[in-house]
Amino acid sequence: MNTYADLVTLLLCFFVLLFAMSKADEGRIKAFMAGFEGGAGILDGGKMLEFEKNIGQMLESAVDGLSDEELGVLQNILQEMVESEQLTGQISVTRNERGIIISLMDKILFDPGLAEIKLEANTIIEQVGIILNMDEFKDRSVAVEGHSDNDPVRYVNMYPTNWELSTARATNVLRFLVEKSDVNPVRISAAGYSFYHPIAPNDTPENKAKNRRADIVILGDSYENTGP
Missing domain, CATH: 3.30.1330.60 (OmpA-like domain)
Structure with a gap:
């Protein structure tokens, strides 16, 4: 496992979700995150370009902020990912x-x-x-x-x-x-x-x-x- 690569990917994924979703539906978020499962951490070449394109498209509809409840859902999902990659702490x-x-x-x-x-x-x-x-x-x-x-x-x-x-x-x-x-x-x-x-x-x-x-x-x- 490439710990630093996994850490960067987790950070990017979390911020995409944190700032781009107006409603934090846990099932919908988990479905989005499933697209990154099994990866090597850092996307390269065309995959990285496509990922950055998707980030830009999502951020076009970003809202001013999330409620505490919505942020809590996102943090729980992030924590599960951090624990699964042995990055806790x-x-x-x-x-x-x-x-x-x-x-x-x-x-x-x-x-x-x-x-x-x-x-x-x-x-x-x-x-x-x-x-x-x-x-x-x-x-x-x-x-x-x-x-x-x-x-x-x-x-x-x-x-x-x-x-x-x-x-x-x-x-x-x-x-x-x-x-x-x-x-x-x-x-x-x-x-x-x-x-x-x-x-x-x-x-x-x-x-x-x-x-x-x-x-x-x-x-x-x-x-x-x-x-x-």
Whole structure:
């Protein structure tokens, strides 16, 4: 199994559903997703072109947003797919009052204690860039936010504290999106929050792993100029 390829495909499929369906009928969504079962993860050649064409056609009829109930149906389906591909805990997509949050765990993007993006993670961020550049979202502000656990940093000569590490990671993701994916730099910002915005208590290795993440937030109108 190509874990990174499967992860990218899951991310693309989820966003197609999240933004393009006005009614989240579970049977209809599962039928759509069945078309991707048995694939190798990343579509290539003509199949990828056809997939991108289908995405564009679906997004032409996109609605402003989904209800909490509809989003819950989509998240349940995504979770089933994530579990089936043994990707649990590596990616999550949630929504709150700020907007849509794509959370990528640090282990799929970075080596421990470092901020350079792994080569094999490039495709994941490229696909996020494709989503951010779609007509429906290209005018939305985006915040890239780095988060750490509360362990001391490994390489103090490079990153004296978790402030520097989390900020460097967010900045590198931002630079990739701007320089490699052509996201408009005017609409995107980066910030590091060290370990001060955890999503779980920093009391076990498992919880600390949850807190080490990079969030890519597609901001709603009311939160374009705010942080967490």
